[in-house]
Amino acid sequence: MxxxxxxxxxxxxxxxxxxxxxxxxxxxEVVGQAASGGDAVRLVEQTMPDVILMDLRMPGMDGIRxxxxxxxxxxxxxxVVLTTFDDDDHLYPALAAGACGFLVKDASxxxxxxxxxxxxxxxxxxxxxxxxxxxxxxxxxxxxxxSDDDFLAPRGLTQREAEVLALVSTGLSNAEIAERLHLGxxxxxxxxxxxxxxTGAANRVRLAVLGVTNGRQR
Numbered sequence: 001m002x003x004x005x006x007x008x009x010x011x012x013x014x015x016x017x018x019x020x021x022x023x024x025x026x027x028x029e030v031v032g033q034a035a036s037g038g039d040a041v042r043l044v045e046q047t048m049p050d051v052i053l054m055d056l057r058m059p060g061m062d063g064i065r066x067x068x069x070x071x072x073x074x075x076x077x078x079x080v081v082l083t084t085f086d087d088d089d090h091l092y093p094a095l096a097a098g099a100c101g102f103l104v105k106d107a108s109x110x111x112x113x114x115x116x117x118x119x120x121x122x123x124x125x126x127x128x129x130x131x132x133x134x135x136x137x138x139x140x141x142x143x144x145x146x147s148d149d150d151f152l153a154p155r156g157l158t159q160r161e162a163e164v165l166a167l168v169s170t171g172l173s174n175a176e177i178a179e180r181l182h183l184g185x186x187x188x189x190x191x192x193x194x195x196x197x198x199t200g201a202a203n204r205v206r207l208a209v210l211g212v213t214n215g216r217q218r
Contacts, residue, residue, distance in 0.1 A: 005030050005031065008033075008035075008036075010058040019033065024109075025113050028116060032046070044074060044077065049077060051077070051120050055081075056082075063090075063094065064090060067094060067098055068097045078119040079099045080102070080115060080125060081103070082103055083102055084104065095134070095203070101123075102134070103127050104129065114173075123204075124204035135208050164181070164191040167180060168211055169208040169209075174189055
């Protein structure tokens with residue numbers, strides 16, 4: 001099945017490079033390009049993408065507001081943020097807005113293409129460095145207002161669920177976790193779903209925060 005991709009970035013050279021990269025993959029079809037969040041909101045209705053590669057800092061409507069606007073009317077669209085290393089202040093607002101993943105702009109072509117496919121498949125692609133910064137930021141913020149007991153994983157996790165939780169916190173994809181634990185990808189997805197139910201985590205980043213902090217408690 002073809003994955004329809006919309007590229008949103010205010011730099012023409014970046015858009016052109018991403019389009020050329022996507023065109024090397026037969027599974028991907030670039031259905032549009034936008035130079036601002038406002039243009040992206042309008043183009044979504046015309047192009048109906050499956051995945052949006054979203055820049056954060058753009059003139060006019062930024063990527064965070066655009067993400068909120070798009071997902072308010074098209075919640076099934078998967079939005080992957082393309083970030084730079086000085087975007088820390090924007091990461092959590094983008095996550096709160098509904099972005100499903102974060103990739104750095106200088107990621108390898110293979111990682112970027114894999115991230116698009118993972119997003120389309122319902123996963124949350126994160127560059128390891130970005131995930132670690134998100135986790136560290138969340139841990140610091142929560143420790144300012146919570147006791148250590150708030151970071152402990154709930155009782156009732158199976159040994160396998162605990163293993164999956166630990167690997168989620170390292171930024172591995174479902175396929176990589178499956179390979180590491182010699183499981184099927186569907187089985188890993190089931191474990192992650194169970195973990196979200198048991199922990200109350202709304203997304204993969206929250207699970208990663210729990211996995212990291214619980215590991216530090218041991």
